[in-house]
Amino acid sequence: MAVNYATVTWDQLHRDARALAEALMPKMPVKGIVAVTRGGLIPAAIAARELGCRLIETISVVTYDEEDMGKPRIIKEPIAAGDGEGFLIIDDLVDSGVTARVVREKLPKAYFACLYAKPAGKELTDLFITEVPQDTWVLFPWDTAPLFVPPLARSKKSTVD
Numbered sequence: 001m002a003v004n005y006a007t008v009t010w011d012q013l014h015r016d017a018r019a020l021a022e023a024l025m026p027k028m029p030v031k032g033i034v035a036v037t038r039g040g041l042i043p044a045a046i047a048a049r050e051l052g053c054r055l056i057e058t059i060s061v062v063t064y065d066e067e068d069m070g071k072p073r074i075i076k077e078p079i080a081a082g083d084g085e086g087f088l089i090i091d092d093l094v095d096s097g098v099t100a101r102v103v104r105e106k107l108p109k110a111y112f113a114c115l116y117a118k119p120a121g122k123e124l125t126d127l128f129i130t131e132v133p134q135d136t137w138v139l140f141p142w143d144t145a146p147l148f149v150p151p152l153a154r155s156k157k158s159t160v161d
């Protein structure tokens with residue numbers, strides 16, 4: 001299956017995180033935010049700044065483990081969030097929905113918000129900013145670096161020579 005790539009720049013991520021915060025304003029005040037590490041950390045920090053929220057908890061779910069392929073495991077519990085009542089959960093992306101399902105089971109009373117969602121997992125969110133096709137790989141700014149790309153004319157010339 002062909003994979004498409006969607007590159008998200010820092011500027012775009014910042015805009016999308018601010019849009020998420022704006023959409024979350026009606027939910028305020030909240031007790032705190034639970035960031036789903038690691039991808040949710042930066043969106044959560046941006047949203048927390050916008051929303052004036054200083055209590056940030058984290059949850060870490062490992063979905064691909066060498067010992068137990070495919071079985072998701074919580075390696076850091078969101079202790080401060082209890083059953084999630086009064087908390088916002090923030091992640092960068094919901095793809096298959098495996099992570100979101102585990103997080104929701106742990107924090108059933110929390111509100112789940114993310115920047116990007118794919119069709120397979122979007123029903124598990126309460127809010128997302130942009131839908132991304134299932135076959136599209138989202139390249140986040142922390143996963144990429146600018147690199148030199150040869151000009152078209154040069155690559156064309158090399159085929160003529």
Ligand SMILES: O=P(O)(O)OC[C@H]1O[C@H](OP(=O)(O)OP(=O)(O)O)[C@H](O)[C@@H]1O
Nearest residue numbers: 037038039093094095096097098099121
């Ligand atoms: O819906 P899913 O198929 O579960 O995928 C979504 C999860 O995948 C990514 O995290 P990842 O597991 O890559 O870990 P990371 O954020 O620490 O890089 C992302 O930040 C979500 O938490």
